Amino acid sequence: MSIKHSFERFSRRDLVRIAAASAGGVCCSPWLPRLASAAQGKRPPKSCILLWMSGGPSQMETLDPKPGHRNGGPTKSIATAVPGIEISENLPEVAKQMKDLAIIRSMKTREGDHGRATQLMMTGYRPMGGMTDNPVFGSMVSHRLKMEDHPLPGYVSIAPFQRNQLGAGFLGPDHSPLLVSGVSSDPNTRANLTIENLAVAGGDTSVLAERQALLSMMRQGAPSTSNSAVKHASVYNQAMRMIESRGEGAFDLDEESVELRDAYGRSRFGQGCLLARRLVERGVPFVEVTLDQAPGGTWDSHVDNFNTVRSMCEVLDSAWATLIRDLRDRGMLESTMVVWMGEFGRTPRINGSSGRDHFPDAWSVALAGGAIAGGQVYGKTSRDGMEVTDHPVHAQDLFATMLEGVGINSADSNMKGDRPIPLVDEDASPIKELVG
C-alpha cells in the first residue's frame, strides 16, 4: 500500500465520521449498542455501575437504622416499597425502589484503615506488603465484558477518588479506568463532566484524518514484532476513536431532558450517575461513580455524624433512586447491576463528638439490577448494631456475588503470565439468595 493511498483512504472514511461528530449529530447516532441489541431480541451482555461511597458511610443512618436503641441516635426508620423492610429516613426516594434492591446488612471485613479497606473492597484481596498488582473489580469486569473493537473504554471512573494506584494491575492498560472529572470545583459548574484532553490540539477536528495517516506512516519506524509497539498502536487507535466520536456523544448531557437531569440532582454525583447510564447505554461494561463529599458533609463522620451523613444522603438519595428508576424505564435494569458500597461502616457506639468511627465488623451494602434478586434484606445485626447475628458476608463473598450478578463465573481465574490467579480470594461463595 502506498502511503499516498493511505492518506486518501483515511480521509474519506474519517471525514464522514468527523462530520457526524462535529455537527452534533452524535445524539442521533442510530446505534446505541445496548438498546440496539435489545431491540433485535438478543440478550445484551451485562454491565455494572458502582456507586462508590469513599470514606465509609454509616450503616445506621442509611440501610440499617437502629431506632429505639441508644446506639441508633436520633435517626428514624421509614417504610419502603416492600412491606416489613425499613431503612433510614435519610433515603426516602431509595425506599421507593426497594422492590429492586437487595440490602446486605451483615458485611464483616477485617480492614479498618481507609487505604487498606479500599484495596480490599476494590480488589477482593486483603492488602499484603506495600503494593498490589491485583486488578480492581472494574478492571475484571472490563476484561471479561468489554466488547471487542468498541470505541469506548471498558472501565470509566467518574469523579474519581484518590486511587493510590489501584487499577487494572496485571490485566494491563486496556482495562485501566478512564478517569472523568469535573472541570471545576465551583458547585455551579462541577456537574460539567468531561475527559481531559479530548478536544483536538489546535481545536480543528479536520486535521484528525491527516494526523492518523501521518502517524500510521511513522509507525513503520517501530518494529511491530515488539509488544510495546503493538500496545502503543492499540491505545492510540482507541484514543483516536474517542476523539473522533467525542466519546460517542456520551458526554453530551444536554441531550437529556431538564426534568430528568433535575431528578438525578444537579450535583457532580447526580450528573455522574446520569453519565454512567449514558456510558452503559453505549456499551461500556463498567462505570464507577464516586461520592465522597457534598456541601456540608463527608462519609467519614468522626464528628457530627448525624448532620454530615444527612447532607451526604441528600445528594445520594435522588441520584441513586433516579438511576434505578431510569434504568428500569429504559429496560436496562436487568442487564445493569447497580452496587452501592464504601470501604467499611461506622461504629454503632456514638463517640464524644457525636461522631462515629471506622467499623468493619458489621455494616451494609446494597445491590440492584443485573442478576440480583431484589426486594430483600440479607443478613442481620444485633439490636445494638455491634455484631452480625445472621449470615456474615466477607469481602470475598460479596465479590463472588457481584461477579455472578453480571454473569461472570466467580470460580474462574485470571492469568497472570502463566500463573492462574482466582478472581476471588479463597473460600468465597456467592450469596445464593441474591443470585440464585
Added chain:
Amino acid sequence: MDKCIRIGLAFLIGGVVGSVEIPSPLRAKAQSIEQSAGAAQGEPEGKVEGFEAKEAGTAAAAIESGPIASSDSRGEALSDWIDSRGENAWGTPPESCDDLTFARRAYLDLVGRVPSVSEIRDYRELGENRREQLVDELIFGEGPRRDAYIRLLASSLARQWRQVLLPPGTTTIGTPETLESWLRDAFSQNRPFDEIMRDLITLQSPQDGGGYYQLVGATPENYAGNLSRVMLGVRIDCAQCHDHPFTDWKQEDFWGLAAFYGDLQNVGVGADASRSTSRGTITHEGTTYTAKFLWEDDTLDAPARTPRVRLATWLTSKDNPNFAATAVNRFWQLLVGRGLYADVENLDLADEQERAFLDEFGQRFAAEGFDVHRLVAGIVKSDWYAAQAMAPSESLDSFQRDLKVISPEQVFDSLEQSLHLPISRIDPTAPRWTGVRDQMVNRLGEAIGASPEDYASGIPQALMMMNGRVTSEAISLESSRLLRAVVESPFFDETARIETLYLAVLTRQPSDEEKESLAEYLDKKSTPESRRKAFGEILWALLNSPEFVLCR
C-alpha cells in the same frame, strides 16, 4: 519575533545543553551519612556473621577466568568480559545498532533525555571510537560539558533507583524527592554501591537514608519487605500473613527481618502507640520474633547488640549470594530493558543455569569494589547493549533486545530538549517550574509498566500526548520555538526542515520513503500558509509516533 527565532536557532545550533539546576547537596547531611556508613564497618574483616566460614578467596577464584585490571578505569575489561560471557550463554550477538540509535540510547539511559541536534553533530564528528568516547563523556565527564553530564548522570541514576526503591503503586508518606536527592548525592560522588545500601540498612533514625523508612510507611514490616525486594531480589512480604505458597518463605523469615527494626515501631504518621518497641525483636499477633538473617535457621545471638549494623554487614557482604547478583541484574534491566534474569524480584525462582551468568557478574562487581560508574560503563560498552532492537533471533534462548519504554521524566526532559522549551535558569516561566512538568510526569506516572520493556500507558496518557498543552504549543507556529526555528530559518529548504525535525525528535534521519511521502503530503497543501502549518502536523506525528516513547 526576530529575537525569538534567534533564541530558537541558538538552541538548535549553538550547543546549549538543556538541563536544570539541581539544588546543591546538603553538606551537613552528607557528612552524617558518611559517619553512619563508617559505623557499618564495625564487624571485623574476614568472617561475616551468618555465613559459613569460607576458604579465603572463594569469590576471587570464581572470577579468575578474566583479569580484573585495576587499570580498567572506564569499564573496558568488564565489557570485554560481558561480551565473551554473553557469547558463552547466548551465542553470537545480534548485529549492532547504527551510531545514531546508539547515541539515543546512551543519552536517554545516562543523562535522561535525547541528545540535542548540536550534541548529535559533535558526536558524529568524533572518530572511529565515537561510541566509547561518548560513553566516557557521559559517564566520566570527559570533554567540555563535564559538569552538566556528571550532574545529569547522577540525576538519572537517582531517578532510576528511586523508582526501584519506590516502585509505581507504592503509597508513600511524604515526598519521594528527599530520597531522590539523597541518591543523587551518592551517585554524583560515585560512592560504592554496597556503601549506599548499607546506609539504607543501618539507619539510626527514620529520617536517615533520604527518609526511605518513612516514605514506605515507617513500619518495620514494610521496610523488611522493601529491603529484601530491592537488595536481595526476593519477595518475602507474602509471608507477612502466611507462609509463602510457591517458595519456602516462612513467617519467621519475614518477621525475623522486620525485627531488626523493632525499635523503630512508633515513628511514622498515624503511628500505632499500642505497639511496643524493642531492639532486635518484634511482636506480631501475639508471637515475638527475634532478628534473623534470611536463609538462616537460627536467630541472632544477642539481638539487641547493634542489630542493624550486623544486618548491613551480612546483607552487603561479598559472600551473600544475592546482594551483588541483584544489583547487577537491576542495572542490566535499567540499561538493556530486561534483567539477565527477567523476574528481577524473584531471584529465588531462578534455576542454577539461569543464575550462573548473574552470579559471576555479581562477584566481579563486588571484587571491583561495587563501582557503579564502571559497572554502567561496562554494560553500555558491551556488544549486548548495542544489539539492534528486535533483531530476528534463532531460538527462544538467544538474546534479543526489545524496544525500551522511556520514563515519564525522560519524556518531559526529552520534549524540553527537542522542543527547546524555555530553560529554567533563563526563564522563570519555564514549564518545568510552572507545574507543566509535574502534570505530565504524574499523568504518565499513573501507568508505568513493570519493566522497561512494558508499555503500560492508557487512553488518558495518549490523549495527553495528542492534545495536551505541551503538544498544542509545540505544533503551533505562534508558540513553538522548535517549529519556528525550523520553518522560518532561511538556511533550510523543505527537506532540511524535515530532516531537522526528525533529528531533534527521533535522533535519526528520515528514510527515503518517509521523505518522499512527506514531500507528497506537503505538495497537497495549496497555500504557503497551510504548507507552513503542515510542519506542525508532521511534528505532531513525530511526537506521537511509537518511536518517540519506545527507544529503538
